[in-house]
Every structure is written in structure tokens, then in C-alpha cells.
Amino acid sequence: MSSTASTQTGQNAQRLTLVEAIQDGLYTEMSRDDSVVVLGEDVGKNGGVFRATDQLYEEFGEDRVIDTPLAEAGIVGASIGLAQTGMKPVPEMQFMGFMYPAFDQIVSHAARLRSRSQGQYSVPMVIRAPYGGGIRAPEHHSESKEAFFVHEPGLKVVSPSTPYDAKGLLAASIHDPDPVIFLEPKLIYRAFREDVPAKPYEVSLSEAAVRREGSDISVYTWGAMTRPALIAAENLSQSHGIDVEVIDLRTLSPLDVETITNSFKKTGRAAIVHEAPKTVGLGAEIATTIQEEALVHQEAPIKRIAGFDAPMPLHSLEDYYLPQAVRIQDGIRETVDF
Amino acid sequence: MNMKNEAGSKDVPAAVREDSDLVQVLDAEGNVLPQASVPDISDRQLLELYETIKLARHFDQRAISFQRQGRLATYAPMTGQEGSQVATSLALAEQDWLFPTYREHAAKYAHGMDLVSLFEPLRGYRDGYAIPDDVNVMPEYIPIATQVPQAMGMAWGHKLQGKTDTAVLCHLGDGATSEGDFHEGLNFAGVFDVPAVFVCNNNQWAISVPRERQTASETIAEKAQAYGIDGVRVDGLDPLAVYKVASAALEKARNPGPGELRPTLIESVQYRFGAHTTADDPSVYRDESEEEAWRDRDPVDRIETYLYNEGILDSDLESEIQDSIEQEVSEAIETAEQTETSPDNIVEHVYEDVPARLEEQRDELNRLREKYDDGAFSEVLE
Ligand SMILES: Cc1ncc(C[n+]2csc(CCOP(=O)(O)OP(=O)(O)O)c2C)c(N)n1
Ligand SMILES: [Mg+2]
Numbered sequence: 001m002s003s004t005a006s007t008q009t010g011q012n013a014q015r016l017t018l019v020e021a022i023q024d025g026l027y028t029e030m031s032r033d034d035s036v037v038v039l040g041e042d043v044g045k046n047g048g049v050f051r052a053t054d055q056l057y058e059e060f061g062e063d064r065v066i067d068t069p070l071a072e073a074g075i076v077g078a079s080i081g082l083a084q085t086g087m088k089p090v091p092e093m094q095f096m097g098f099m100y101p102a103f104d105q106i107v108s109h110a111a112r113l114r115s116r117s118q119g120q121y122s123v124p125m126v127i128r129a130p131y132g133g134g135i136r137a138p139e140h141h142s143e144s145k146e147a148f149f150v151h152e153p154g155l156k157v158v159s160p161s162t163p164y165d166a167k168g169l170l171a172a173s174i175h176d177p178d179p180v181i182f183l184e185p186k187l188i189y190r191a192f193r194e195d196v197p198a199k200p201y202e203v204s205l206s207e208a209a210v211r212r213e214g215s216d217i218s219v220y221t222w223g224a225m226t227r228p229a230l231i232a233a234e235n236l237s238q239s240h241g242i243d244v245e246v247i248d249l250r251t252l253s254p255l256d257v258e259t260i261t262n263s264f265k266k267t268g269r270a271a272i273v274h275e276a277p278k279t280v281g282l283g284a285e286i287a288t289t290i291q292e293e294a295l296v297h298q299e300a301p302i303k304r305i306a307g308f309d310a311p312m313p314l315h316s317l318e319d320y321y322l323p324q325a326v327r328i329q330d331g332i333r334e335t336v337d338f
Numbered sequence: 339m340n341m342k343n344e345a346g347s348k349d350v351p352a353a354v355r356e357d358s359d360l361v362q363v364l365d366a367e368g369n370v371l372p373q374a375s376v377p378d379i380s381d382r383q384l385l386e387l388y389e390t391i392k393l394a395r396h397f398d399q400r401a402i403s404f405q406r407q408g409r410l411a412t413y414a415p416m417t418g419q420e421g422s423q424v425a426t427s428l429a430l431a432e433q434d435w436l437f438p439t440y441r442e443h444a445a446k447y448a449h450g451m452d453l454v455s456l457f458e459p460l461r462g463y464r465d466g467y468a469i470p471d472d473v474n475v476m477p478e479y480i481p482i483a484t485q486v487p488q489a490m491g492m493a494w495g496h497k498l499q500g501k502t503d504t505a506v507l508c509h510l511g512d513g514a515t516s517e518g519d520f521h522e523g524l525n526f527a528g529v530f531d532v533p534a535v536f537v538c539n540n541n542q543w544a545i546s547v548p549r550e551r552q553t554a555s556e557t558i559a560e561k562a563q564a565y566g567i568d569g570v571r572v573d574g575l576d577p578l579a580v581y582k583v584a585s586a587a588l589e590k591a592r593n594p595g596p597g598e599l600r601p602t603l604i605e606s607v608q609y610r611f612g613a614h615t616t617a618d619d620p621s622v623y624r625d626e627s628e629e630e631a632w633r634d635r636d637p638v639d640r641i642e643t644y645l646y647n648e649g650i651l652d653s654d655l656e657s658e659i660q661d662s663i664e665q666e667v668s669e670a671i672e673t674a675e676q677t678e679t680s681p682d683n684i685v686e687h688v689y690e691d692v693p694a695r696l697e698e699q700r701d702e703l704n705r706l707r708e709k710y711d712d713g714a715f716s717e718v719l720e
Contacts (some may be wrong), residue, residue, distance in 0.1 A: 044546075070547065138411065309695060330709070
């Protein structure tokens with residue numbers, strides 16, 4: 001595993017998957033700072049149901065990698081309390097669909113202890129949760145409900161799309177003085193490997209990434225949808241000579257409005273791709289922001305390519321629910337041809 | 339941290355320990371214990387109990403292998419727990435309601451669901467949740483403990499409408515007792531004195547987390563005290579003991595004696611012989627020797643021995659039963675494999691009527707399906 005990989009390779013880069021990069025990020029931060037603790041269901045001995053905390057229990061012991069009772073409100077509420085003592089809790093919610101018992105603790109307290117106390121108290125904490133569909137999981141295991149948390153002032157919301165970013169964004173989240181909801185796209189947990197430095201580094205929580213430069217249209221996305229968006233861009237470049245810019249937001253709250261609008265000012269056309277239901281998904285916020293900031297540049301209606309306004313179906317239909325490259329391509333062409 | 343409950347350290351299995359609080363009828367082999375009273379149950383019912391438990395064991399083994407063959411998605415095995423599941427369901431009256439979790443396949447079947455609908459959700463179709471009018475089973479609960487207040491509410495609704503001949507039986511796991519919903523549901527059940535029976539299938543594990551890490555209470559049954567209701571511990575690998583305890587609890591739910599409250603919390607002490615689900619590897623977090631101690635008390639063997647002792651079962655009947663079980667399960671998977679659905683189903687049943695906006699989304703999908711082919715939608719995203 002990467003914990004041993006990092007000790008062996010010292011400063012060298014390692015070829016890691018996204019989930020391994022998260023494990024490595026936790027390992028790196030826990031090694032540097034004794035106050036960082038991981039807690040949650042099955043995170044200890046089992047190393048997490050997706051192995052995101054693999055080897056951490058063996059490495060850091062049961063007081064820093066803690067198997068808790070099965071209780072999300074307890075895990076998050078206790079983390080808020082732990083944070084008041086100078087510890088930096090990194091609670092895991094086993095799946096995003098099981099965060100709801102903790103919702104009250106998150107929105108009524110974690111998000112607003114700073115403002116309630118006029119800056120006297122704060123909640124430096126990173127709540128990690130795998131999210132999104134496409135892995136033929138049982139019901140309630142595939143939702144993308146990032147908008148719930150983006151809607152809540154006081155929370156930061158982050159979702160990496162590459163192993164390198166996963167480690168760097170996780171480090172920045174752990175160092176951040178405010179509570180961060182760290183959403184991990186489990187569809188691409190093991191989809192590909194890339195070089196991830198063994199040494200500590202941060203990826204800023206205030207910058208979106210331009211994954212592909214282009215001049216005809218801006219595609220805004222994040223997490224697992226970044227890959228089909230890039231595939232669609234590549235296909236359209238070859239088949240239709242359409243030059244697509246792909247922006248990976250990385251941090252969903254607060255939004256990097258500057259990168260979003262600069263791209264749009266260049267292309268004048270936009271498509272937003274997300275798994276979450278269309279209505280009041282983050283696409284609505286991005287589209288409105290573009291119109292507020294850059295209306296005069298607009299040359300076509302802004303297209304949202306999103307999940308349905310319906311509960312996530314069971315897995316026999318999930319391929320139709322999720323934005324696939326074919327839907328993304330069609331949406332881009334419609335916007336470019338307008 | 340208090341390491342009294344160190345994760346993974348297990349002493350003698352609770353059901354094996356000398357335990358005066360634990361209701362048992364059969365010994366480890368299946369002989370009736372000296373002081374035990376056998377529940378009042380006809381030979382025909384005993385055979386039904388046996389056949390259903392045997393079917394459950396076979397279903398479980400087949401489902402695990404269907405999952406490996408890619409014919410089912412993630413499956414939660416129940417080996418070791420099927421005796422308790424079947425016994426609790428057979429204790430129900432037809433009008434009673436069942437609230438199952440993702441693991442209570444046999445409990446659902448024994449209360450009237452067919453095997454095909456057990457397979458369908460595992461194949462990705464919601465059809466199996468469309469439970470027929472004459473079967474009083476709720477679609478399985480996956481978010482842990484959420485069923486507890488709902489089961490209470492249904493029992494309450496029956497009581498408020500004078501239908502106390504209908505009881506509600508709600509399953510939950512040992513892990514579920516840690517959730518707030520468990521507390522709220524049981525507290526309401528006591529306060530409003532509803533005809534509900536809560537069966538905690540204490541299989542000693544919540545995925546990788548041992549029972550001792552869920553609660554510092556010695557038993558789960560004792561939690562009932564805090565709600566002012568009865569708590570009973572029963573050997574969950576002893577189908578006759580479970581049947582006896584569940585029947586008594588259901589009878590009390592319907593017709594409480596003077597001064598008795600209707601609800602009961604039953605702690606059915608069991609062991610999860612297999613993995614949490616087909617996606618789990620228990621060798622990472624628990625010792626295999628622990629399982630062996632429990633295997634000696636296998637519910638299938640115990641009920642079988644009892645029936646042989648009583649002269650109700652012989653080897654001819656046993657193999658006849660086995661053959662018909664195997665046929666029933668193979669027919670069910672074959673039928674389940676015919677289930678089809680259309681992508682239109684994504685927008686159906688979200689509301690009673692499909693809103694215009696969802697119709698548009700459906701039409702847009704169908705336009706794309708026509709323009710490209712369906713294969714384009716099953717491209718692997720990653
Ligand atoms: C609210 C919630 N949190 C987490 C999960 C993930 N999860 C599924 S099963 C399980 C363990 C449940 O243990 P227990 O209640 O003992 O039931 P068992 O699986 O042993 O039957 C967990 C943590 C979930 N389904 N729902
Ligand atoms: Mg359990």
C-alpha cells in the first residue's frame with residue numbers, strides 16, 4: 001500500500017489510484033500532525049469499505065483511527081466536539097447516502113459555529129464521503145447530493161477528479177480552518193493511476209482547473225463526470241472540429257467565479273455536466289453566475305446535462321440516468337450549433 | 339480510550355456461554371433441553387418451518403454463487419440467521435406487517451413474498467419492491483435503523499384505528515441500535531404503547547465492527563428497560579426458541595395482560611457466518627475460529643435433528659424436500675432473469691402523475707436513444 005510506498009520512496013512520486021492517493025494523503029497528514037484523527041464506521045481494522053483508510057489503524061493505532069458505533073450524528077457531533085479541543089477530526093461517512101442522520105450536526109452546528117460565536121469558535125474538520133453512481137451499487141449508495149451542502153453557508157465542498165488532486169485537495173482541506181465536505185467520486189476510485197508525490201503538498205481550495213483548453217465552448221464539471229466530459233471533448237474535436245474547453249471545478253463551494261467567467265468570456269457558450277438531479281443542481285448556480293458576470297458574451301442558451309429530477313434508479317437503469325459521453329457530445333453540439 | 343471493548347477481541351460466544359437469561363428450547367445438537375417447554379406447534383407447521391429454513395440456506399448459497407457469476411449485484415448473506423428469520427415470520431398472523439432490512443430475505447419469503455421478487459432488486463429492478471396487496475411486507479430498509487420509528491408509526495396507526503389484532507414486526511441489526519432512530523422509535527413505542535415487536539438480529543458484527551463496540555450495555559435486550567418495555571434474549575440459532583418468544587411477544591402486542599405494555603424488544607442472539615455482503619472480506623477483521631464455535635450450533639442441523647428425533651422427518655422426506663427447494667430456487671432465478679424495464683421507468687412513480695418537466699427529460703432521453711443506439715449509453719464511464 002501507499003503508506004509503505006511513501007516511506008520507501010521518500011520524496012519520489014508514486015503511481016497511485018484516486019483512492020490510494022486519499023489513503024496516502026491521510027497517511028501523510030497524520031504523520032505530520034498528531035492532532036489529525038480519523039473516525040467512522042469500519043475505518044479502523046477493516047481499513048474502510050473502499051480501503052481509503054487501509055493500514056492507517058496499523059500505523060497510527062486505535063486512538064487515531066477509530067471504529068465508532070454505527071451513528072452518523074454521533075460521528076459528526078463528536079467530531080465537532082473533538083475539534084474544540086484542538087484536534088483535527090477527519091470523520092468518514094461510509095456513503096453520501098448515509099450522511100443524512102448527521103445533517104443537523106452539519107448544517108446547524110459545523111457550518112455556523114464560527115458565525116454564531118462571532119469567530120470565537122470554529123470547526124476545522126473534514127467530512128469525507130464517497131458519492132456518485134455507476135458502480136452497480138445497491139439503493140441509496142449512488143446519489144450525488146452535493147447541492148445540499150453547497151447551499152449551506154459556512155461549509156466548503158470539494159470533489160477531486162484525479163489522484164494528484166485528491167491528495168493535494170485533501171491536505172488543503174485538513175489544513176483549512178473551516179469545515180470541509182470532501183466528496184470522493186467512487187466511480188473513479190480505481191479507474192486510473194497517476195504520479196502522486198510522496199511528499200506533502202496542497203492543491204488550493206479556491207482554484208478550478210482547466211483540464212483542456214478550447215475556444216468554442218466551456219464545459220463545467222467535477223468529480224467522476226470530468227472523464228466523460230474530456231472523452232466527449234476529444235471525440236468532438238476529431239469528428240466535428242469543435243474545440244471544447246473543460247473546466248474541473250474541484251472546489252464546489254466557494255466557487256472559483258473568476259476561472260468560470262474567464263472561460264465563458266472566451267467561448268461565449270457553456271454546458272454544465274453533473275450527475276445530480278437537474279433542478280437546483282449546481283448547474284443552476286453556475287449558469288446564473290455566468291449570466292450575471294458575462295451576459296454580453298453569451299451566444300447560446302446554457303446547456304445543463306444532468307441527472308433526472310427523479311430518484312437514482314437501481315443499477316439496471318443507472319447508465320441512462322448518468323450523463324454519458326454520448327449525451328454530453330449531443331448537448332455540446334446543440335449549444336455550438338445554436 | 340476505554341479498551342474494555344477492544345475491536346475484534348471476542349470471548350466465548352454469548353449463546354454458548356452459560357446464560358440464564360437466554361431463552362432456549364434445543365441444545366446445540368437439537369435435543370430438547372431438560373427444563374424447556376416446546377412451543378405449541380403442529381407437525382405440519384414444524385415441517386413448514388424446516389422446509390423454509392432449508393430453502394433459505396439453499397437460496398443463500400445460490401445467491402452468493404449467482405453474484406460471483408455476475409447474475410446478481412451485491413448480496414447480503416444470511417447463513418446462520420435464517421432459522422430466526424423464518425421462525426419470527428411463521429409466528430406472524432397473515433394480517434401482521436413485516437419491516438425487513440436488506441438481510442431478511444428468508445423473513446420476507448416466509449411472510450408471503452415470492453423468490454422472484456427477492457432476486458429482482460439484486461438484479462437492479464425495483465419490480466421486487468412492488469409488493470402485492472395481499473402481502474404485508476414493506477420494501478427492505480437499507481439506511482440503518484430508519485425502519486424502527488416507521489414500524490412504530492404503522493403499529494400506532496393500527497391502534498388509533500382500533501385494529502389491535504394487527505401487529506407489526508420490525509427487524510434491525512445490532513449496529514442499528516447505535517442510531518438515533520432506534521432510540522426514537524423504541525421510545526415512541528413505549529410512550530404510545532403500540533402493538534409492535536422489534537427483533538434485533540444481533541449477529542455480533544456490523545460489517546467489521548464487533549457488538550462490543552456498539553454499546554457498553556451487556557446485552558441489547560436490557561435497553562428495553564430504558565423505554566419501559568419488555569426485553570427478551572433468545573438463542574437466535576434455535577428456531578423453536580425464537581418461534582416461542584416471537585409468538586408470545588406478538589400475542590402480547592395484540593392482547594396485553596393487565597398492566598402489560600404491548601411492545602417488546604427481542605434480542606435474537608446469532609452469528610453472521612458469512613461476509614457482511616459479497617463485497618466484504620471478513621478475514622481482514624475477524625478470527626475464523628470464532629465462527630467455528632457458532633457453527634456447532636447451526637440452526638439447520640438443530641431443527642433437522644429435532645424433527646428426526648420426533649419422527650416427523652426421515653431421509654426420504656428430507657431428500658424430497660431438498661429436491662423441491664432446489665427446483666424452486668432455480669425457477670425463481672430464471673424467471674427473475676426475464677424481468678425487463680424501459681428507461682422510461684426512471685421518471686415513472688416519482689409522483690402519482692409524471693410532471694411536465696420530467697416528461698421533457700424522458701422525451702429528451704428517448705430522442706437521444708433513437709438518434710444514437712442504446713449501446714452508446716452502456717459505455718463504461720470510467
Ligand atoms: C445510516 C447508514 N449508515 C451506514 C450504512 C452502511 N452500512 C450498511 S450495513 C452496515 C452495518 C449494519 O450492521 P447491523 O445493524 O449490525 O446489521 P447487519 O448488517 O449485521 O445485519 C453499515 C454500516 C447504512 N446502510 N446506513
Ligand atoms: Mg449485525
